[in-house]
Amino acid sequence: MTGEEILQQFESAITITEWDKEAERLLKKPRGIICCDTETTGLLFHTPSYFKDEERWCQNPFPFGLSLCFEHEDRLVLVWGRYGSKLYDECKRILSLPNIKIWHNMKYDLRVCKTNGIEVRGPQHDTLTMSRIVWDRRKDHRLQALSEFICPEISAWEEELNEIKKREKSKWTRTVKKENIWLPEGMEAKDFWNYSFLPHEVIGTYSMCDVFVDFIIYQKIAHEISSEFRDLYVRERKIVEVVTKIEETGLRWDIERAKEEIAVLEPKMDKALETFTKLGKESQEDFTTHPPKVIKALKYLGVKENQLKDGGRITTEEDILHRCLKEGVPKKAEQFIKALMDYRAYAKILNTYMKPLTLQAERNDGIVYTTINPTDTRTGRPASRDPNLLNIPKPTVKKKEESNPVRACFIPREGCAIYYFDVSQQEMAVFALMADDYSILDAYKEGKDIHQYMADQIGWGDKRDIVKNINFGVLYGTGIKHMAKTWRMTLTEAKETMRIYMQTFGSVKTFQEKCKWELQRNGYVEDFFGRRYHVPVNQAYKAVNSLVQGGCAQAFKMGLLQVDKYVEKHNVGKLLLPIYDECQLETPKLSKADESQLCRNVIKCMSDIPQLVNRGLKLRIDVEKTETSWACKEKIEI
Known part of the structure; x- marks a missing residue:
């Protein structure tokens, strides 16, 4: 279906936003698949959000609107029902019918329905999961982003919404401050506004566009999922169900211990801030923690511009600051960098984890919750947010004797x-299996440390860490220049180290060449589980990473x-x-x-x-x- 045909289908669709005889006739017994969406007061569960229609706070996202899309004869029917209307009740009734339901982010929408007592029956499918399988190289799988390449002609709807949203949010944020409207502890004025504040016709149009795009996506990829990726999709859908249970369970948080840790960490953060601010003001009276000011201070304190470069850009990211310390900088610059890194580490732990989780635990009887995306990355690995509990940082970059307060x-x-x-050592074991390196596999089966085993094979028994870095450099597709920086070697030394490694483990080069050949032949590589990774041939080094991590x-x-x-x-x-x-x-x-x-x-x-x-x-x-x-x-x- 071309973009023009999709546009015609959209423009010819029957839209239902009010209850009348036509609506009653069309909604009485819809046939076939039904694409569904909820419009809610918030995205986070166990977090307060304000429902404008009834001027009340909700503990979980409340579905103030429901939208549907289904076929009727040769046209599509788009339905929008707002809470309190007959159409809303009809949408709820239709969700309880045995028809196949299609969602985009099924995990979220079904949990919203469950939390708010809305019965959903029939087989459930998720175009978000389908999209991540079929279009695996795309970074953004939001409906609006997908509509830009499926049918650019109708992709402007979110841009228009964003303009309205920006004005409305700004207006209500000012109102909250001006009228001193009560907010739950930990919430700011900007958190008050949500989609329930939008006018009926605006949010209705937006929501119906959502389900229309969802319908088109399903039409485009459902057959491919069924014929090429059925087992993979079924497995991913089951994982969604497991992850939903995990999210609902939550984890217990020690509120008293957290408050004690906060009391210890805040003075440390303040001291680190005071230290590097004092040094920063030697270079400029108006010094702040903003990166341009930090870069100016670092240069003033004797750090060379080349030391702060990552490729062609100057940055103060943590790995660059670590590199500066390894390469050596003047004493004051060293003090500045260490204090800056300490401040950032303490600030992240306090503001991303300790304080928000403690507040959430106090609201929820000592339990904290996160949002888990089971297939977030291109390789299908999970991720979590609000907060990210899969990558909890250490309290500081240098004091290893400190326990992790989070x-x-x-x-x-x-x-x-x-x-x-x-x-x-899962990654190395899977790599050895894919590369048919039976010596490494045998070492793994015997319970040996693979990195040490490989170091011994090369004759570098005392260089396990270097071999480990090479192993992961190969897996992650890291270039030789970056490896040289990591190992603190010259480029010549790094190349020689890599030559000896490759000479000893010829299976690595063979596997890389095999991946490149498969990309040239098929346009993708495929793992043992049927998941495909479409990698550009000129980036074949990424295929190893995709296969192993995936x-x-x-x-x-x-x-x-x-x-x-x-x-x-x-x-x-x-x-x-x-x-x-x-x-x-x-x-x-x-x-x-x-x-x-x-x-x-x-x-x-x-x-x-x-x-x-x-x-x-x-x-x-x-x-x-x-x-x-x-x-x-x-x-x-x-």
Whole structure:
């Protein structure tokens, strides 16, 4: 279907925004698939949002509007129902019918419906998951972004909405401040406004555009999903269901411990700020923490411009500042950089984690929640936000003896323990399997440290860390210049190091060439699980990363599904965070015998991945446990 045909279909669609006899006739018994969307007061669960229509606060996103799209004879029907109207009630009724329902971000919309008592029946499908499988190289899978390349003629609807939204939000933010409108603790004036403030006709048009685009996306890729990616899609959809349960479970947060940590960290942050501000003001009276001012201060204190360059740009990002310290800078510049990095680390921990999570825990009986995207990246690895609990930073870049204050506040529920099942050296094991390097595979099967084994094979027994860096540099497609900077070598030394590595492990080069050949032949590479990665041939080095990280992500998801099935069947506990290659399971405290049985069963679920076992690889799983806090987990032997 061409863009012009899509536009004609949109313009000829029957729009229903008011209840009348025509609406009653068309909505009585819709046939076929139904694309659905909710318009809500917010995006975060367990977080207050204001419902304008009834002038009340909601603890979770409230669906103040519902939109639908379905076929009727040779035309589409677009429906918008706002809360309190007959059409809204009809939309709810239609959601309860057995028709196939299509959503874009099914996890969110179905959770909104569940939380607000809206029954949804029939098979459910998710075009967001489909899009990420079929159009894997796209960065942005929002409906508006997808409409730009599917049908640019109708993609301007969000731009128009954004202009209205900007004006309305600004107006209400000023009103909140001027009239001193009450806000829940931790919320600012800008948080008051949401889509329920938009006029009926504006939000209705926007929402109907959403479901129309969703319908077109489904038409375009549903057949390809069914014929080429059915097993992969079914697995990803099941993962969405598991992740939804994990989100709803949440994690227990030690409020008192968090407040103690905040009291310790705030003075440290203030001291770091005072230190580098004092040094910064030697270069400029109006010094602030903004990057241009920081760069000017660094230059004044003796840091060379080349030391601050990343490619062609000058930056004060953390890895560049680390590099400056390694290369050597004047004493005052060193003090400035260390204080700056400390300040940033403390500020991030306090403002991203400690304070928001403590506030959220106080609202929710000591439980905190995050939002998990099970297939966020191009390789299909998960991500989380609000906040990101998959990459919790260390408290500071230099004081390794300090425990992690964020992890120290995550504690088991009363009478429970948490088990952490970690896949050991998964990326290297999967890489060895894909590259047919049986010597590395055998070392893995024997329980050896792969990086040390490879260092010994080269004759660099005391250079494990360098070999580890090369291994991950190869996996991530890192260039030789970047590796030279990481190793603090000259470019000549780095090239020689890489030559010896490649000479010893010829399978690496062979695998890289194989990936390039497959890209030239097919336009993509495909992992053991049926997921394809479309990489430009001139960026073939990225294919190795896609296959290995993507394969690991798929293997972990397979394991997670098997663990979830076991946990549900035996009612032994609840899954917590899925962290890349680590599965967290909270259970009531167990006897030694029951603990051993539980761990053996979970290990079996995570290690026995058919697509790997059938090729001779059984993953190694390490187990840790805590009855106190995440920071205090300890390894246990099974």
